[in-house]
Amino acid sequence: MRDFLPDDVRRREHVIGIVKRVYERYGFEPLETPAVENIDTLLGKYGDEGNKLIFKILKRGEHEASGQADLALRYDLTVPLARVVAEHQAKLPRLFKRYQIQPVWRADRPARGRFREFYQCDVDTLGSTSPVVEAELCAAVADVLSELGFNDFVIRINHRRQLTSLLRTFGIADDLHETALTAIDKLDKVGADGVAAELRERGISAECRQGFLAFHGLVTAVPPAVGASASLRMLDVAEGFLGSSTMADSSYITAHENLKRIMELTQNTSAAPRMSLDSFLARGLSYYTGAIMEVNVADLPGSLGGGGRYDDLVGMFSGQGIPACGFSLGLERILVVMAERGMFPASLAMTPADVMIATFDAGGAPHALALADRLRRAGLRVLVYPDADRIGKQIKYADSRGIPFVALLGADEIAAGTVTVKHLAAQTQQTLDQPAAAAAIREGLKTGG
Amino acid sequence: MRDFLPDDVRRREHVIGIVKRVYERYGFEPLETPAVENIDTLLGKYGDEGNKLIFKILKRGEHEASGQADLALRYDLTVPLARVVAEHQAKLPRLFKRYQIQPVWRADRPARGRFREFYQCDVDTLGSTSPVVEAELCAAVADVLSELGFNDFVIRINHRRQLTSLLRTFGIADDLHETALTAIDKLDKVGADGVAAELRERGISAECRQGFLAFHGLVTAVPPAVGASASLRMLDVAEGFLGSSTMADSSYITAHENLKRIMELTQNTSAAPRMSLDSFLARGLSYYTGAIMEVNVADLPGSLGGGGRYDDLVGMFSGQGIPACGFSLGLERILVVMAERGMFPASLAMTPADVMIATFDAGGAPHALALADRLRRAGLRVLVYPDADRIGKQIKYADSRGIPFVALLGADEIAAGTVTVKHLAAQTQQTLDQPAAAAAIREGLKTGG
Numbered sequence: 001m002r003d004f005l006p007d008d009v010r011r012r013e014h015v016i017g018i019v020k021r022v023y024e025r026y027g028f029e030p031l032e033t034p035a036v037e038n039i040d041t042l043l044g045k046y047g048d049e050g051n052k053l054i055f056k057i058l059k060r061g062e063h064e065a066s067g068q069a070d071l072a073l074r075y076d077l078t079v080p081l082a083r084v085v086a087e088h089q090a091k092l093p094r095l096f097k098r099y100q101i102q103p104v105w106r107a108d109r110p111a112r113g114r115f116r117e118f119y120q121c122d123v124d125t126l127g128s129t130s131p132v133v134e135a136e137l138c139a140a141v142a143d144v145l146s147e148l149g150f151n152d153f154v155i156r157i158n159h160r161r162q163l164t165s166l167l168r169t170f171g172i173a174d175d176l177h178e179t180a181l182t183a184i185d186k187l188d189k190v191g192a193d194g195v196a197a198e199l200r201e202r203g204i205s206a207e208c209r210q211g212f213l214a215f216h217g218l219v220t221a222v223p224p225a226v227g228a229s230a231s232l233r234m235l236d237v238a239e240g241f242l243g244s245s246t247m248a249d250s251s252y253i254t255a256h257e258n259l260k261r262i263m264e265l266t267q268n269t270s271a272a273p274r275m276s277l278d279s280f281l282a283r284g285l286s287y288y289t290g291a292i293m294e295v296n297v298a299d300l301p302g303s304l305g306g307g308g309r310y311d312d313l314v315g316m317f318s319g320q321g322i323p324a325c326g327f328s329l330g331l332e333r334i335l336v337v338m339a340e341r342g343m344f345p346a347s348l349a350m351t352p353a354d355v356m357i358a359t360f361d362a363g364g365a366p367h368a369l370a371l372a373d374r375l376r377r378a379g380l381r382v383l384v385y386p387d388a389d390r391i392g393k394q395i396k397y398a399d400s401r402g403i404p405f406v407a408l409l410g411a412d413e414i415a416a417g418t419v420t421v422k423h424l425a426a427q428t429q430q431t432l433d434q435p436a437a438a439a440a441i442r443e444g445l446k447t448g449g
Numbered sequence: 450m451r452d453f454l455p456d457d458v459r460r461r462e463h464v465i466g467i468v469k470r471v472y473e474r475y476g477f478e479p480l481e482t483p484a485v486e487n488i489d490t491l492l493g494k495y496g497d498e499g500n501k502l503i504f505k506i507l508k509r510g511e512h513e514a515s516g517q518a519d520l521a522l523r524y525d526l527t528v529p530l531a532r533v534v535a536e537h538q539a540k541l542p543r544l545f546k547r548y549q550i551q552p553v554w555r556a557d558r559p560a561r562g563r564f565r566e567f568y569q570c571d572v573d574t575l576g577s578t579s580p581v582v583e584a585e586l587c588a589a590v591a592d593v594l595s596e597l598g599f600n601d602f603v604i605r606i607n608h609r610r611q612l613t614s615l616l617r618t619f620g621i622a623d624d625l626h627e628t629a630l631t632a633i634d635k636l637d638k639v640g641a642d643g644v645a646a647e648l649r650e651r652g653i654s655a656e657c658r659q660g661f662l663a664f665h666g667l668v669t670a671v672p673p674a675v676g677a678s679a680s681l682r683m684l685d686v687a688e689g690f691l692g693s694s695t696m697a698d699s700s701y702i703t704a705h706e707n708l709k710r711i712m713e714l715t716q717n718t719s720a721a722p723r724m725s726l727d728s729f730l731a732r733g734l735s736y737y738t739g740a741i742m743e744v745n746v747a748d749l750p751g752s753l754g755g756g757g758r759y760d761d762l763v764g765m766f767s768g769q770g771i772p773a774c775g776f777s778l779g780l781e782r783i784l785v786v787m788a789e790r791g792m793f794p795a796s797l798a799m800t801p802a803d804v805m806i807a808t809f810d811a812g813g814a815p816h817a818l819a820l821a822d823r824l825r826r827a828g829l830r831v832l833v834y835p836d837a838d839r840i841g842k843q844i845k846y847a848d849s850r851g852i853p854f855v856a857l858l859g860a861d862e863i864a865a866g867t868v869t870v871k872h873l874a875a876q877t878q879q880t881l882d883q884p885a886a887a888a889a890i891r892e893g894l895k896t897g898g
Binding site: 001002003004005006008009010012013024025026027028029030031032033034035036052055056057058060061064065066067068069071073084087088091092093094095097098103105107116117125128129130132133135136139143261264265267268269270352353356359362365366367368369370372373376379380381382383384385386387397400401 | 478509520713
């Protein structure tokens, strides 16, 4: 877990500001939940591995010595959303679109862009099974990343049920699907032969592995399918391979039609050039029931975020199923790539103030505060140097902090109602009437001199 | 602990936005620390009562069963600041002005405006003993509250050492000061006679109680001393009472001069009409070493916030003392009063979108998404109704959510490249060319029709 010093916070807020603005443009509303949940709300939702990574909080008071935990730190933003929707159902609209940008905590081994406290930027639509929901989520994520300055990301998409059909077509028995998917999930890292080797280790027969390799060969023979219309063609390739028995399976048909529909809908949105059908995309979480998505850039192993449809999760809390679909972006992942690529705008203010008012002596301080008040009312960020140190030392402080202007208010200036404004970088200065100072400084900030 | 539904979040962000903007105008920079601290960082900093209110986190892995806690949830923002300054000293400026707006957690019994998870808005200056620091903190707090719409708050100020001198003048022995201050702290609630009674119960002699009552009578005989210059006069009253022996005490002289200086400095700031010397103000926390402040409004028992100088706390972490002074505003307290008084601006958008695009049928959906993309690029917040429900039902949804406009895109409109825009409140509608729709809706949002 890390401290965020001022420049870190400014970079984080730059990204969060864009995420919020884009999501609000899509009609998503903000939600916040407490950092702490009842432990029973979280246990059993993230699998055995997840249970171990939950931070647990000791009961208070006399029970503290018992070592019993009754609360736990938020592990993701999806389970709290499901709890909120179940708990506040009467107060929430039937169609509920929410975003949530908050930290979550996992007792994990840290890695690049991975920390024990990290922020998720989640966006979810509840109350509709329409593929418009998936299409809009992809469009919103594409807009967020484009506005942050990414121009090389790809939104991979697949469908949980289509994946199941595919595994069945390879001849893999249903009870081996989970282990097979774990192997297939490593395709990016180890290649098709590596996956085949791992499938063998996991007890998948030679015939099934052959099916996997044949299909893999088929889809990689097609030119890279980025863009909604190319992905639609890719869907047809898959269709040809799967053959009539699979194509007659109603579960497959639904999945296939759904994916096709999402692709068609994204064609009129900003996500169009980003979409890529990936028949091997699996996504770890078991609660997904429909389309699954993941967004990647080439220079980050893992993803910038991902999501999918989970129509059964809310029902675990309310008893009453509510269809839902969401996407989660990892703030730290985005920040790591932006820092490495130097993507933060130069206009991002990294200084504590636009102008520093120097202090000559105790007698001048009330005048410095009056001038500060005037400049602040004009919208400037003003730092009053509080101690009557040597002026050279004060100017050095302003320079080291990147404060562009220093206002000097000596006895002469106070008597005349003026102020001498020094521009540090340009090494120029001018003496102005105090009422004119704000405008001059603002002008100087614009022109840099 | 509470969930914040969309309207709650919007009100909170309205307040936080103003707090941030004002603090940045004063040259304060943002800092964020993790929710979780090592337990040793927190234990022993808040007194015995505080230790009990800290949420403690179980060790992970094999140690979980031991019931041992190694981490804890942040209890305030001041101790983490002291740790950060000690830990990152080389990366931080000599004069460091920071603000921090984050939640803290206390295992407390909740009350009005008091919760187990609550946000503090802290602002602190480290590295200077100048009274300019205190004066600017009071000015910044006054600006925050004024911009939020408060016009009746009072910033009470006192000095820890002056308080000590006063108790000595009453004849109270130093080892009884803590218990005496606990009694005096109730002055607002129980009045002077009530305090005298409680002082008796706490073993303070009749003579000392007489001293307290005499001084209380003296200061209440002066007209209410709100405003910096009135407070300066009040300081003279205290001076007259205390007599020559106290006035010769160097510790008292320092405190008295410091308070006077702070008052003089605030006279040129927005805090001037708010300042009120309160010779009985004590503040609970033991780490204060100089001026102490508290800000109150009449209709909230307790305070909206408070602060003071604590020159020794950072030294507890770094071994090297760094002078510090800060002010903390309670977000929830501010929100409670603002809600009760109806102080949130009517312009605060409480709707999910400016316009909803209705869906006629699946065939129309791609056109709806294209129109949404266009309107969003023009800066509008657009919600696409995802399902082809009856149009009446869709319009009812928009109306219930406070969305002012509904865009209808039927087969005729699609064929003609137009859109029919309905203003729900005015019950009017007009059919426009799609490229003209954004401007028309924006105009309608301004004029409300």
